[in-house]
Amino acid sequence: MYRPTLALATLAFTLSIAAAAEPQPSSDAYVILVSLDGFAASRLEDEELELPNLRASARSGAWAKSSQTIFLSTDHPAHTSIVTGVQPRLHGVLGNRMHNRETGEYFQVTNKPRTESVKVPTLFDAAKRKGYRTASFFWPENREDPALDHSIPLVLTGEAKADISAADPAFLQELRDNDVFIDFFFAWYNDLPLQTTSDRVLTRAATYVVETYKPHLLAIRLPAMDRYQHQYGPEHYLAKAALTAADYNVGLLRRATETAGIADQTTFIIVSDHGFHTIEHSVNVYPLFAQAGLLEEVNLHAYYLSVMVELTERFDPQKHLQALDKVFERVAELDGISRVIRPYEFASFGLPSYEEDVHVRGHYIILGGLDTRAVVDEGSESTRRTPLSAPLHGHGYLPDDDHMDPVFIMTGNGIRSGVRLDRVHILDVAPTIAHLLGLEMSNQSGRVLSEALTDPP
Numbered sequence: 001m002y003r004p005t006l007a008l009a010t011l012a013f014t015l016s017i018a019a020a021a022e023p024q025p026s027s028d029a030y031v032i033l034v035s036l037d038g039f040a041a042s043r044l045e046d047e048e049l050e051l052p053n054l055r056a057s058a059r060s061g062a063w064a065k066s067s068q069t070i071f072l073s074t075d076h077p078a079h080t081s082i083v084t085g086v087q088p089r090l091h092g093v094l095g096n097r098m099h100n101r102e103t104g105e106y107f108q109v110t111n112k113p114r115t116e117s118v119k120v121p122t123l124f125d126a127a128k129r130k131g132y133r134t135a136s137f138f139w140p141e142n143r144e145d146p147a148l149d150h151s152i153p154l155v156l157t158g159e160a161k162a163d164i165s166a167a168d169p170a171f172l173q174e175l176r177d178n179d180v181f182i183d184f185f186f187a188w189y190n191d192l193p194l195q196t197t198s199d200r201v202l203t204r205a206a207t208y209v210v211e212t213y214k215p216h217l218l219a220i221r222l223p224a225m226d227r228y229q230h231q232y233g234p235e236h237y238l239a240k241a242a243l244t245a246a247d248y249n250v251g252l253l254r255r256a257t258e259t260a261g262i263a264d265q266t267t268f269i270i271v272s273d274h275g276f277h278t279i280e281h282s283v284n285v286y287p288l289f290a291q292a293g294l295l296e297e298v299n300l301h302a303y304y305l306s307v308m309v310e311l312t313e314r315f316d317p318q319k320h321l322q323a324l325d326k327v328f329e330r331v332a333e334l335d336g337i338s339r340v341i342r343p344y345e346f347a348s349f350g351l352p353s354y355e356e357d358v359h360v361r362g363h364y365i366i367l368g369g370l371d372t373r374a375v376v377d378e379g380s381e382s383t384r385r386t387p388l389s390a391p392l393h394g395h396g397y398l399p400d401d402d403h404m405d406p407v408f409i410m411t412g413n414g415i416r417s418g419v420r421l422d423r424v425h426i427l428d429v430a431p432t433i434a435h436l437l438g439l440e441m442s443n444q445s446g447r448v449l450s451e452a453l454t455d456p457p
């Protein structure tokens with residue numbers, strides 16, 4: 001169980017003095033950043049889905065036909081790219097779970113304090129520097145974040161439950177005292193039949209903070225859609241119902257800005273981290289390494305839907321490189337494999353190389369095609385693309401497929417009405433929010449979406 005140490009308590013005290021001494025910001029602009037986890041851009045145009053609040057937001061503001069996520073198109077790297085505006089190579093969050101090959105530690109990156117998990121400044125840091133009030137609800141990598149005034153941090157127990165002991169007890173008690181039944185969020189999180197209700201409780205906590213404190217920057221991630229789509233597939237009626245439940249939560253947040261009297265000054269930015277795909281096949285790459293006699297020279301690690309190839313100390317480029325290149329040629333020709341990412345290509349895919357970061361598990365990545373998972377099966381000699389016993393619903397592929405594209409909508413203060421953007425990038429979110437709130441963030445990889453703004457830079 002997490003308990004603040006004396007040093008942390010002292011730091012918090014010092015920070016609160018510093019905060020009290022800061023000048024009050026003069027800006028009256030507010031941004032609410034909502035992540036609908038796993039909500040693909042294409043769903044907005046699926047007429048079977050009940051999405052009244054999202055569609056009204058899109059009509060009154062700007063929305064993108066699609067948006068591009070990062071590689072790996074997965075939860076924590078993508079959410080951290082959204083609030084930092086840079087690729088995983090720079091912010092350092094390379095997966096939901098990460099492995100340190102020097103210490104052998106295998107860990108949930110979001111369970112580390114924010115100062116350890118993310119290497120670059122976030123929007124929250126920039127807002128706090130300006131003296132703004134900030135809030136975050138279950139956004140990844142926000143544990144013990146000194147830039148947050150109100151926070152339900154995403155910290156997980158060993159059973160993947162939301163860890164209530166990581167939240168500030170005083171904030172939890174304040175919510176309870178104001179009829180926000182926050183304990184149910186923790187009790188019902190990751191409990192499939194109850195997870196949309198859990199999202200609703202989290203939203204209620206956020207609306208309480210909007211109405212009571214009017215934070216300039218509030219971020220909330222609604223996770224139920226991700227879970228339902230993983231479990232049932234994106235086309236299942238329960239997954240669709242989870243999307244509609246999330247739409248309702250967006251409506252609650254919009255109403256909260258009206259209650260708070262800040263509706264006209266608030267911009268809503270509605271994003272996601274990835275779409276979904278159904279995977280029905282696997283292909284085993286192990287036999288090709290075995291046939292080439294390279295099993296001592298490489299370690300093969302399953303890496304989401306791909307395989308990472310790590311060269312061992314026995315690998316001697318003079319002796320083995322030619323054989324390895326031959327294996328990769330054969331791998332790339334397998335039915336169901338999309339490509340091999342080579343060491344010099346990692347940076348162009350937004351990833352650090354093996355030498356740059358101890359959390360990178362391999363020198364090469366073998367990527368499955370969209371409906372195929374690359375696997376390592378030592379017990380099989382076949383490299384034929386094989387149907388899975390049950391389909392798998394997931395994400396993590398290259399972000400160049402439509403199915404992977406996350407939703408993107410902006411509406412409200414500072415946003416032109418009736419703008420249809422073509423393809424944006426999740427790296428554009430942070431610079432655009434920074435512009436709307438007048439924040440300073442340097443070295444951003446994305447761009448301000450000027451064409452959607454009433455007052456572009």
Ligand SMILES: [Zn+2]
Nearest residue numbers: 037038075226
């Ligand atoms: Zn996700």
